[in-house]
Amino acid sequence: MDIHTVTSYRAARRRDDLRLAPGERLLGGGTWLYSEPQVGTTGFVDLTTLGWEAVERTEAGLRIAATCTIAELSALPESIIGRAHPLFFQCASALLASFKIWNVATVGGNICRSFAAAGMVSLAVALDATAEIWAENGEERTEAVADLITGNGTNTLAPGDVLRAIDFPSHALDARTAFRKIALAELGRSGAVLTGRVDDDGSAVFTVTAATLTPWVLRFPGVPSAAQLRERVEAASDYYTDPLGSADWRRGVSVVLAEEIREELAS
Numbered sequence: 001m002d003i004h005t006v007t008s009y010r011a012a013r014r015r016d017d018l019r020l021a022p023g024e025r026l027l028g029g030g031t032w033l034y035s036e037p038q039v040g041t042t043g044f045v046d047l048t049t050l051g052w053e054a055v056e057r058t059e060a061g062l063r064i065a066a067t068c069t070i071a072e073l074s075a076l077p078e079s080i081i082g083r084a085h086p087l088f089f090q091c092a093s094a095l096l097a098s099f100k101i102w103n104v105a106t107v108g109g110n111i112c113r114s115f116a117a118a119g120m121v122s123l124a125v126a127l128d129a130t131a132e133i134w135a136e137n138g139e140e141r142t143e144a145v146a147d148l149i150t151g152n153g154t155n156t157l158a159p160g161d162v163l164r165a166i167d168f169p170s171h172a173l174d175a176r177t178a179f180r181k182i183a184l185a186e187l188g189r190s191g192a193v194l195t196g197r198v199d200d201d202g203s204a205v206f207t208v209t210a211a212t213l214t215p216w217v218l219r220f221p222g223v224p225s226a227a228q229l230r231e232r233v234e235a236a237s238d239y240y241t242d243p244l245g246s247a248d249w250r251r252g253v254s255v256v257l258a259e260e261i262r263e264e265l266a267s
């Protein structure tokens with residue numbers, strides 16, 4: 001794609017470099033930005049030159065830099081992640097991605113693009129991850145990724161906000177997890193991505209993404225009964241229709257996949 005409106009490129013080296021001039025746009029891996037015309041964009045500011053450590057173990061859990069690529073994330077070993085390790089590769093694979101996209105697309109770019117079928121949103125939401133956001137005025141805030149996404153392609157980020165990192169808490173990384181995904185075409189974009197998790201204290205968390213416009217996080221004190229889970233999954237109010245599946249289909253397959261996850265986690 002020729003991005004014919006863009007006439008400048010800046011490699012960011014420090015936080016001050018992230019102040020955007022009119023027409024400038026933050027650049028992650030560029031896999032979406034370069035894939036269609038960006039009318040109104042005249043310059044890119046590259047985040048990948050900031051030198052952020054891709055993965056850090058913290059006291060609270062695991063920090064993934066926004067500039068960590070999906071390939072890097074999906075290759076992390078269990079010794080770094082913990083018991084929830086399979087979910088990282090599973091959610092990365094939920095992204096319809098060619099080899100090229102897989103290797104340059106960033107975790108932050110995927111979350112900030114905020115498509116319903118964003119595999120990194122599925123992962124973050126499944127594991128109660130939070131986003132550290134740098135505002136242009138120098139302030140910082142933390143938001144649950146589940147709250148950040150407001151629709152298929154929309155989020156709470158203000159112009160100039162930079163997603164710095166995603167923090168995964170230890171209690172979720174230590175959980176037993178299960179994952180299901182369905183797409184209408186074998187290599188098609190995800191129609192529904194469902195996850196389940198049982199923490200050490202016995203509490204259970206199920207999530208619905210890709211099938212709904214916003215992520216749904218369903219919490220239970222323990223593994224729910226089939227009827228309890230079905231009721232909550234069916235009740236999600238924003239199953240949507242597009243060429244990749246109707247709302248009714250998305251609701252129906254979500255119920256089936258959630259039950260499969262429930263049975264797997266209960267066994």
Ligand SMILES: Cc1cc2nc3c(=O)[nH]c(=O)nc-3n(C[C@H](O)[C@H](O)[C@H](O)COP(=O)(O)OP(=O)(O)OC[C@H]3O[C@@H](n4cnc5c(N)ncnc54)[C@H](O)[C@@H]3O)c2cc1C
Pocket residue numbers: 025026027028029030031032033034035047066067094095096097098101104105106107108109110111112113114115116117118119161162163164189190
């Ligand atoms: C063939 C193809 C298939 C695709 N399939 C999928 C799919 O299945 N699911 C899906 O979700 N996407 C899909 N995409 C879209 C896109 O490739 C992915 O969402 C990808 O993960 C975006 O990451 P990126 O680093 O390349 O983002 P970029 O293209 O660099 O940026 C995406 C957006 O996020 C902003 N941004 C990037 N990083 C930050 C940050 N740290 N802080 C604030 N804003 C930021 C950019 O300004 C831009 O608006 C597909 C694209 C193509 C071309």
